[in-house]
Amino acid sequence: MSELEKISFYGLGPFYYEYQGKRFDGSSWVSKRALYLLMYLLLAKDRNVAAEELVDVFWEESDLNDGKNKLYNTIYLLRKSLARDGIPKDIVESKNGGYSLNDAYPVKTDWNYFEKNAKKVIKGEELSLSEVEDLLSLYRGDFFPPLRYEGWTEIHREDYRELYLNLIENFTEKLFQEQRYRDAVNYLHKGIEYDPYRENFYLFYIKALVKLGRVAEAINSYKKCERILKEELDVFPGRSLKKEYHRIRMSQDLTEDIEVELNESPILGSGAMLCEMMVFKKIYELEIRHVKRLKKEFVLMTIDFNNVELKLPFQKAADKIGSMLRTGDVICVLNKKVYILLRDMSLVNSGIIMNRFNKFCEELELIKKPSIDIREVN
16 A cells, blocks of 8 residues: 555644545534544554443443444444545444454554654654654644543643643753754743743743843743733742843843832832833733733823924933833833833823823923823723
């Protein structure tokens, strides 16, 4: 049997299979349960699965005789659907009161290949970085997502996900050693999306960001980790992560964030973090994700000094505005415009900022005030 006739099944992410150069996703199948039954047999492809076991899994509510009748009908639909796609019907064979895949047909599954090779890497077997990248690319998502709530897929799903995360951890350490910091950041970002509680991901993530000169992102990533761990698990980051964070803060001569209860006390004039527009946009994106997940809000302000006569250089005026803000706020200056991100603030509380800004304008005796655009983001 030629290589062309090999049947390849893919379940790490949206399910599909390939045969004789064609791809099928099962969307045309009359019975979805027949497709799920095929998945079950693929997971158990090295053994004969008793009819009683299949009835227990797929027709738990039926008695044995009724369940077997439903099983026979589903097997018929399974074979018919495969035959419609050109796959020989006898790939699913009946023997000794059960069902199995006919081992005369070469069958490949992405999850078996991924599991076998990921375990090799984690155990220390050397693969090239490009080989590991190819392996990681196989993981397009969680195992067989249509059945995410079924017990028989859950254990496999968790195992494959853990392998994927461990592989990312192993791989990014090597990328870091090779000084491929940008690639490390990209893979660690994927890992954090899958497991936002894995501190080691954040540790290497902020280290790589610092190596790329993206210090503000590194600091905000630590803050994100700190918030998630506290709010979801009621714990604080471990010693290694804290130590790295404080090292970054000290090296940049930044002070710790000052929490202020805006409804009860005035804003401390400790100064916002000044950054370039590229970094400002990245922080904005991070805050967008944060407020959506936690159902909170922040305020975005744009102050336009174009067509405004100032008695002092524009940069000094911008610095003065920044000094009126909190340490946790972020400010960016570009083309005579001042962009401000006020974290953990609503429009209701932003009146305090506006009062300070109005006082600032009075001190400068401006004939024409700059235009202000202010909005709440949630």
